Amino acid sequence: MGSTHIRAWRKTPGAELAAVMDQDAKRLSGDLSGVMGNLGSGGERMDFSAVRRYATPEELLGDPEVEAVDICLPTYLHAPVAVAALGAGKHVLVEKPMALNGGEADRMLEAAEQSGCVLMTAQVLRFHPAYEALFSLLDSGELGPVRYALFRRRCAAPTWGPWEFDAAQSGGGVFDLLIHDVDACLRAFGPPAAVHASGFENLRGGVDTITARLAYDNIGEVVITGGWHHIGDYPFSMEYTVVCDGGTVEFSSAGRPATLYRSDGSHARVEGPETDWYQAEIAYFLDCCLHNRQPVRCRPADSAAAVKLARAMLAARG
Numbered sequence: 001m002g003s004t005h006i007r008a009w010r011k012t013p014g015a016e017l018a019a020v021m022d023q024d025a026k027r028l029s030g031d032l033s034g035v036m037g038n039l040g041s042g043g044e045r046m047d048f049s050a051v052r053r054y055a056t057p058e059e060l061l062g063d064p065e066v067e068a069v070d071i072c073l074p075t076y077l078h079a080p081v082a083v084a085a086l087g088a089g090k091h092v093l094v095e096k097p098m099a100l101n102g103g104e105a106d107r108m109l110e111a112a113e114q115s116g117c118v119l120m121t122a123q124v125l126r127f128h129p130a131y132e133a134l135f136s137l138l139d140s141g142e143l144g145p146v147r148y149a150l151f152r153r154r155c156a157a158p159t160w161g162p163w164e165f166d167a168a169q170s171g172g173g174v175f176d177l178l179i180h181d182v183d184a185c186l187r188a189f190g191p192p193a194a195v196h197a198s199g200f201e202n203l204r205g206g207v208d209t210i211t212a213r214l215a216y217d218n219i220g221e222v223v224i225t226g227g228w229h230h231i232g233d234y235p236f237s238m239e240y241t242v243v244c245d246g247g248t249v250e251f252s253s254a255g256r257p258a259t260l261y262r263s264d265g266s267h268a269r270v271e272g273p274e275t276d277w278y279q280a281e282i283a284y285f286l287d288c289c290l291h292n293r294q295p296v297r298c299r300p301a302d303s304a305a306a307v308k309l310a311r312a313m314l315a316a317r318g
Contacts, residue, residue, distance in 0.1 A: 001072045001095050001122075002020075002022075002035075002070075002072035003032045003035055003044070003046065004278055005070050005072055005093075005095075005122075005278065005282065006020070006046060007278075008276065008278040008279040008281075008282045009070070009282055011276070011279050012279060012282055012283050012286060014286060014290065015282075015286050017051050018051060018052065018063070018065055018066050018067075019051055019052040019053065019054060019060055019063055019065075019066055020048055020051055020052075020053055020054070021053075021054040021055070021056070021057060021059070021060040022053075022055070023055055023056070025055075028048070028053050028055065029048070030045055030046040030047055030048040030049075031045055032044055032045065032046055033045060057073075057077075057081045057084065057085075058084075061084055061085055061088045061090065062088075066090060067090065067091065067289070068090055068091035068092070068093065068118075068285075068286075068289050069081075069085045069090045069091070069092050069093070070093045070094075070282075071085070071092065071093065071094040071095060072095045073095075074161065074163045074164075074169060074170070075097060075099075075100060075163075075169065075170050075171060075176060076100060076163065076168070076169040076170070078094050078095065078097070078098060078099055078100075078104075079098075079099040079100070079104035079105070079107060079108055082094045082108050082111070082119070083107060083108060083111045086108075086111040086112055086114075086115040086117050086119065087111060087115065089115060089117060090117060091117045091118040091119075091285075091288075091289040092112070092117065092118070092119050092120070093120050093121075093122055093282070093285045094108075094119070094120075094121055094122065095121075095122045096121055096122055096123055096124075096179050096180065096183070096303070096306075097121075097171060097175060097176060097179040097303075097306070097307055097310065098121040098300070098303040098304060098306070098307050099304075099307055100168075100169075100171055100307075101307065101308075101311060102304065102307055102308040102311065104307075105303070105304035105307045105308070106304060108300065108304070109300055109301060109304055112300060116292075118285070118288045118289050118292070118293075118294065118295060119295075119300045120285050120288065120295040120298050120300060120303075121298065121300060121303035122281055123179075123180070123183045123298055123302075123303055123306070124180075124277050124278060124281050125180050125181075125183065125184050125187075126183070126187060126281075126297060126298050127277040127278075127280040127281040127284065127298075128277045129258070129271045129272050129273070129274060129275060129277070130240075130251040130257065130258035130271045131184055131240075131251075131258075132272075133249075133251075133258045133270040133271045133272065134184075134188065134240065134242060134249055134251070134258065134270075135187055135188060137249055137260065137270065138188050138189075138242070142246060143244035143245065143246035143247055143249070143260075144244050144245035144246045145218065145219075145244060145245050146189070146218075146219045146220070146242060146243070146244050147219070147220040147243045147244060147245065148219075148220050148221050148222075148241075148242070148243040149185070149188070149189070149219065149221070149222045149223070149240070149241070149242045149243070150222075150223045150225070150239075150240060150241045150242075151181035151184055151185060151222075151223070151224045151225075151239075151240045152181075152224075152225050152226045152237075152238070152239050152240070153177055153178055153180060153181055153226040153227075153237070153238045153239075154226040154227065154228075154229055154234070154236070154237050154238075155177060155228065155229070155234065155235075155236040155237075156206070156228065156229060156230060156231055156232050156233065156234035156235075156236075157173060157203075157206030157207070157208070157228040157229075157230060157231045159231065164176070164203075165203045165204055166203075167201075167203060171310070171314075172201060172203055172208050172314070173203070173208035173227050173228035174199070174201070174208050174209065174210045174226075174227045174228075174310075174313070174314060174317075175310050175311070175314060177226065177227060177228070178210065178224055178226055178227065178310065178313075179306055179307070179310050180238070181224045181226070181238075181240075182224060182306045182309050182310045182313070183302065183303065183306040184240070185214060185222060185224060185309075186302060186305055186306055186309065187302065188242075189214075189216060189219060189222060190216075191305065191309065192214035192215055192216050192222065192309070193215050193216060193217055194214075194215040195212060195213070195214055195215070195309070195312045195313055195316045196212070196213045196215070196316055197210055197211065197212040197213070197313050197314075197316035197317040198210070198211055198317060199211060199227070199317045201317075205230070206228055206229075206230045206231035206232075207227075207228055207229065207230060208227045208228040209225075209226065209227035209228070209229070210224070210225065210226070210227055210313060210314070210317050211223065211224075211225040212224045212225070212313040212316065212317070224313070236253070237252065237253050237254050238252075238253045239251060239252035239253060239254070239256075245263065246262065246263050247260050247261055247262040247263050248260070248261045249261075249270065251271070257269050257271045258270050258271035259271075281298075284297060284298070
């Protein structure tokens with residue numbers, strides 16, 4: 001994700017990449033050939049000759065020319081590094097999940113309030129055209145009551161580092177992966193009244209799955225499902241289906257754009273032109289920093305709520 005964000009920063013007008021930090025000397029040299037992401041990104045060499053390079057967060061945060069920090073570290077480092085960065089007067093964009101638990105997330109919110117700096121979690125679905133289309137339709141109310149919703153996300157277990165397979169450091173595959181869909185549900189429907197879940201966890205075996213049913217007073221059923229499906233070549237996918245009185249909205253990353261199937265039998269694509277949603281996310285964060293404006297499109301309080309709901313799902317799974 002660090003390489004994905006760097007590419008986005010370099011394409012964003014008004015931003016200057018001042019420094020990079022990595023404890024791995026090979027990556028810090030710009031050799032990211034061994035890095036691959038869910039969507040096939042990474043695996044390249046980058047020119048870091050014109051930027052300052054640091055081996056620890058403390059060194060980077062001590063650089064007075066760094067005005068904002070983009071944290072793409074392992075999950076267990078998100079909260080402490082974000083709090084330290086805010087304390088150093090830096091604006092902070094932190095990769096999802098925001099933190100490992102609600103207490104850490106709340107400390108981040110407090111640090112942001114005390115510092116007066118911008119804090120935003122990189123919940124990129126809020127900038128993805130297919131999900132933006134869904135949110136817009138639901139916000140308009142034109143489809144009427146929601147009767148059923150399904151959010152699904154699956155991938156092979158990642159091999160970025162041993163910390164991924166330690167639930168105390170990563171939260172596990174379900175927490176790390178489905179935090180996207182948890183945030184999408186909160187954005188679309190708000191907090192549920194109750195959570196029920198089942199599934200299976202064997203992190204060392206690369207399997208971590210869940211089917212969570214979120215109970216709402218005014219929605220028939222909302223389901224979040226998916227997780228890790230072994231280590232290897234299992235393909236990444238994400239999708240949603242939302243059924244309303246006025247029609248069904250559906251999207252799949254496996255080649256089906258966001259489409260509204262109306263109750264009168266007609267259908268129409270509702271997703272706009274495909275854009276670089278990572279760049280859109282970063283451009284929005286940059287605008288908030290430049291104008292000292294809170295990120296209302298992706299509020300840190302919402303990201304903290306997503307952490308707490310994901311934890312409730314895992315507790316319900318048992």
